[in-house]
Amino acid sequence: MLLCIGCICHGQNTAKKVPLTEIIVSIEKQFNVKFSYAVEDVANIAIEKPNTSFSLQETIDYLNSKTLLNFKALDNRYVTVSVINKTISVCGIVFSDEKKSPLIGGSVIVNGIGKSTVTDEKGKFQFQNIPINATLTISYLGFESRQFTANELFSAQNNCKEIVLSTKNEELNQVLIKTYLTSGLQKYLDGSTVLNTKKFGILPGLIDPDILQSIQALPGVESANESIANINVRGGTNDQNLVLWDNIKMYHSGHFFGLISAYNPNLTNKVVVSKNGTSAEYSDGVSSTINMQTKDVVNNVFSGGGGINLISADAFLEIPITKKLELHVSGRRSITDLFESPTYTKYFERSFQDTEINADSEQNDTSSDFYFYDYTAKLLFDLNEKHQFRANIIGINNALDYSERLTNSNETESKTSNLSQKNMGYGGNWKAQWNPKLSTNFITYFSQYNIDASDYRVETDQRLTEANEVLETGTKLNAHYKSSDNLNFLLGYQFNETGMLNQTTVSAPFYSSTKKDVLLNHALFSEVEYNKKNTYLRVGLRLNYFQKFEKFLVEPRINIRQKLSNQFALKLEGEFKNQSTTQIVDFEDDFLGVEKRRWVLVTDNEIPIATSKQGSFGVEFNQSQLNIEATGFYKIVDGITASNQGFYNNFQFKNAHGSYTAKGLEFLANKTARQYSAWVSYTFSTNNYEFDAFTPATFPNNVDIRHSMGLGLNYNIYKNLKIAVGGIWRNGLPYTKPVEGDETIQNGNTTMVNYDSPNSENLDNFMRLDASLNYNFNLSQFVKASLTAGVINVTNQDNVINRYYKVNPNDSNDAVQVDNKSLGLTPNISFRVNF
Template identity: 60%
Template sequence: MRTYLGLFLLVIGMISYGQNIEKRPLVEILESIENQYQVKFSYAPEDVLPISIESPKLDLELLEVIDYLNANTPLKFRQLDNRYVTVSKADKTISICGYVLTKVDEAPLLGASVYIKDTSIGTITNEHGYFELNDIPVSSDVLFSFLGYHKKVIKSQFLFSKKNDCKRIVLDINNEALTEVVLTKFLTTGVEKLIDGRTVLNSKAFGLLPGLIEPDVLQSIQTLPGIESANESIANINVRGGTNDQNLILWDGIKMYHSGHFFGLISAYNPNLTEKVYVTKNGTSSQYSDGVSSTIDMRTKNELNRKFTGGVGANLISGDAFLEIPVAKNLEFHISGRRSFTDAFKTFAYNNYFERSFQDSDIRTKQASSDNISTTSNFKFYDYTAKVLYNLNERHKFRINFIEINNDLEYTERSQTESDDIKTKTSNLSQYNTGIGGVWQAAWSSRFNTQLNAYYSKYNVDAEDYNVESNQLLTQANEVIDTGVKFNSNLSLNDNFKWLNGYQFNETGILNETRVTIPSYYRINKDVLRNHALYSEIELLSQNAFIRAGARLNYFEKFNRFLLEPRLNIRYSLTKLFSLKLEGEFKNQSATQIFDFTDDFLGVEKRRWILANESSIPISQSQQASFGGELNKKNLNISLAGFYKNVHGITARNQGFYNNFQSLRAIGEYTARGVEFLFNKTEANYSTWFSYTYAVNEYKFELFTPSVFPNNIDIRHSVTVGLNYDILNNLKVSLGGTLRSGLPFTKPVEGNETIQSGNNVYVNYDTPNRENLEAFKRVDMSVSYNVKLTSNVAVLLKAGVLNLTNAQNVVNRYYKVNPEDTSTTIEVNNTSLRMTPNLSLRVMF
């Protein structure tokens, strides 16, 4: 028995010894070799000190020891004679690997940057915090950085290792970065949550979301509680009950007035060069104006990469490409472009999008067999961006940005008369937004920096509608020209105190034009508004609290009017796990959209931008407050927040009423109040979430009867669930669904559906928004697979299905007079997108 026990202990000891072989500093090993073999190593201490290896075996010859050192270190050992051995940097490259972790709980940091200083070599960490770089210079400096954390520089010799023994690099939280990251993986990889409540989407590290095959910015943010699209359109994103025009959309500081391709179904912003997207619902910084509902701030890569990288990709709608081109050590070009190929050939996905976009317009999406009409349509969209990055030196940086977004539709109808004559009607619709901006960033000291930003933005919708029977040509245009200058100064008195001061000037001009040939008619309206603003705010950070308090003073030249807007954002940690949040803000908006149902753009685009005139169209103003709590325990996030928002100065014309208020002019307000709940659990290989929003959204128009009634986008209950799961390291799946209350609508008066006024007959609507559509429900799914062909080339394949169950959702309902019996009405239902699969193939290099 003792013999077996002894053998058992011996085996255990041998296993333990084999599993616990420790590395020793190279400098100690060299001292041991010197004593054993009576030799002397000649080396520079800075080359040897960072390196640790396993000790060579004791029974080796000296030459075998030198061979071992050459094979297991990034250095070159050469024996000069029996006495001396020289040690120098090897004329070779090495491979390094490691895991980047947080210091607090050693959680992996996804998307951390790993770059070799003064070279074009770099990468980012994956969801496990892992990185790998091959063929890098010996004795180079490796820079590690991540938003909200201190940078770290480590010699490459220290990271020289085999894949099964990679180093662990731990980054400290940077308290000086006051907007530090609270959650590094929120809902999916590449989505982060900041201490000031903003949500950040990191496009490069973005994972999967249900139904999506691209990191579509405006689709992705709809996963967040309180943000949704009432009619599933990108052009109609509703944040806490607000309309789409109440969202401030910025692209590298340029104010954008257009958000969607395909007239709302696809985001107009190519994500490949969009590095970060910051979404704010409340508690906005005082440097931002407009957008009484939210701020969506998109920023492209702003640092020199010094490495030629890029990618090409295509899906069933469009193809795209992007490049990052280093020209010199301090000069770089970033370009991207995307274009649909729908004018060349049409896919199943395109047909579904086309039918969804144009179902309630002058464009015929379905043709009855009895009609002697043939139709052709030619639709295409494109967008492209360009950026010049120039560093005069480490303290002064200059950036120039350009973006253009375009949608073009040409639609032709050919009809055959009884006399076999062919009549042709061709209509055109063009919608685009162009922007150019420049930035000068200056770091005058380690504590004080400034930023000067200037931009020009132009938005146009132009339409030509030709009536072949009357030989009438209707031409329409809506144009917005916005120029702005903004200056920020940032002073850090210490690591926990920041003071922002700034000035902003905007000039906005908006034109609306309508021209008819027969009978001759011409109408044009053009307004210009100039706005000056001064703002100031402080940020304080302590161990338990984050406070940002500020104010913005606006002056409108045309109205000689001042508006003061306070802003507040507080987060207080009661314990290490639980925090309370208080947010509040006052905001204004002078440019809004109105709906024009009788004089729209081919029935496709019904909205027009207009400027406030302080009589029939006042400046919209909002007051918003929210309070809640958040629990963060390792990979578990639970948050609950109540909110109250009042927006006054809205008009009946910019709400899009489908009832008796449709053509009336009145000024009113809406009040939204509710609760948002989110449960999010993440692990290394999965993420699951459940969100629920309860909200009551009501109008108040003193001139209407009744004066208080449900908002057009009053969605009382909204539930979103989702699951992302990594089946393998390179195979991922995402499944999710949405269930929400149907939108309000107005029915005609039963038994008295129409009313006649003179020679015209109108729908006689009942109490406004008293009825609700059936509940909206949709299930989406995505799968992604990636393979690394070489160390620098990767292929990514994604497949997604929107509306997996092919649910028939009605997103809008209204009524029109029956032309065959004017005493009755016809119900018109706008339906959601049908089941739509899509594929995406992308090559990154």
């Protein structure tokens, strides 16, 4: 079957063009001739009519000049039509609709053949030798996507077609910085950071666009213990981050107990990270909001890819079912139970140090087996242009089996322990565009989190079982009203029902404890968003009602950005937020020494609702792709408990309510160019607890990091070869040492460490240098491949990330120091293909 082709002449008025089939019929009548052609060869081609004064040969010459077809007169009666080429070269320049400025880093995909590219610094793209009937999709974050056939973009004069993308109606919050540290990282006007994983470039130490690792490059975002499951945003704990995956609230975020993100990035369209000034639509995360969204457009193109590294293998597919229905799936599984790589060894030692699994024993013969997997699926259905339906599922699983054989008196006894950690989520939404001004989005989800552990202790012949379960359902309705091009209103309602179970059972002596709690939460929220010329403003209000406690919480939000000149802008953000779920650290009943955290619900007495008040003010400078930001912040979080802070001091087993106050300054300077991006970031902050029931009442926070600095450089060595080098330096974490000369104390029949003043000492400074190298190449016309190598801690720096003490088992008057170390030199390599 011949391919359809055609031509559109650059700069002509398409209103005067008529279908080629009509022109052929007219010529046949005028000259009494017959055209011989395949219908599909001339379909969808439109040109201007030839001059009626032309002769037959002049008319044929005109048709040949205006199309990619070959018109040839066999005699005075018959004219044949054939295809000249099956492939053509096209190019275009993509502009924004407002200022007609070039859009850098826009995505251009040739549907169906696996070819894609991004626009350069002039907004230009081009393809060589693509099918003449191919369809190209051009998209850019915050703008409406457009599709063109290849013949629409073809120009016989080799001119590039100018393509204008319109700003999305529902999004006033436009992109402020298009390349932020690396390609794929962008910054919005409201201060939030957006990670587009498809366009993601390269960051030091990373072999894949790990979502939760990438955001740690931002100032004010730390991981005090080097774990992505423990991200500390402006001094907060990890459970104070609201993590959403396609509007589903997630209660688990890491594989390998925090060293690898549990979210597969291959189908992720964007990740929005907000530290302050959050939309009134969101609450329940007093430190930050991490909102992950997967691809949401029906492309009618079959595509996919897969990859493998020294830890895991993964694959993803985008499968068109009909023109209106599409399925996206992804899956990933560790290969560590099949192949123990050097990377796995480093991760295993880091994850399980100072646990029963790595405990030395002369009598015991132990072995362990650890693996993880995750998967996602999304069904996309477009009923029509105004109604879209989506349904998705995500599953995350970590499993650990630990066996122990004790040989005593020539008898061998074998026992097995296990740990399972899962998070399942189901969600759906219905987007409706009722008219050009009014749109709604109805969202519903279900999230289930489970930890199930069975720990058989051979020495005591005792079995300990643990269970922690979270069941949450949520419903949200958002109504957006676009009053004008500059003004948008949001009104919404949200309902959540959260249930939690905590269960402990001991076999000898027998003990059982089960606790269940349920909490219903209603919320009304409204906000107005305004963006015109130099001013961006978003003001919102959220009203929360906790049905169980009959309590109302009012949460105002504000986000203002005022541009003073072409270079300078001022930024003001503020918010009140609350949180009704938290994690407690259980030192007495841990899971094999690996996972000590359990999710619990607030009780309003023993565990109060956590509330935060935060304000920040900053100045921005942006000129010639040099971006400099300085932001001061002040945050108070009230309602924290001693049990969820993980104290290693005299407060370790005490219950009390308190607060912490974090204040400081964040600085970032980032210079981007065609070949490179370089940045330096610095954060100064103080973070102090206040517990009235403790003595002293005020002392440094466990994650009080006074000074933190990051450096990074991405460089394109060649077109397809990139390198990234970066380093982190920060103060060591606070810790508490025992009283010198009186290191232990007797409490009844129990000997305990006698700690000195809390968090009065600091570990040595933390320092790490990372590097990555990426090479992209084509395996075929339709298959792209990439090879990425990364090294974490290139210099093999010996960093202590936690220090505590325990009673010496051989001398009850002595305390033994225990140091937890960070990852040493850890290499990894990844190979990926995409089609």
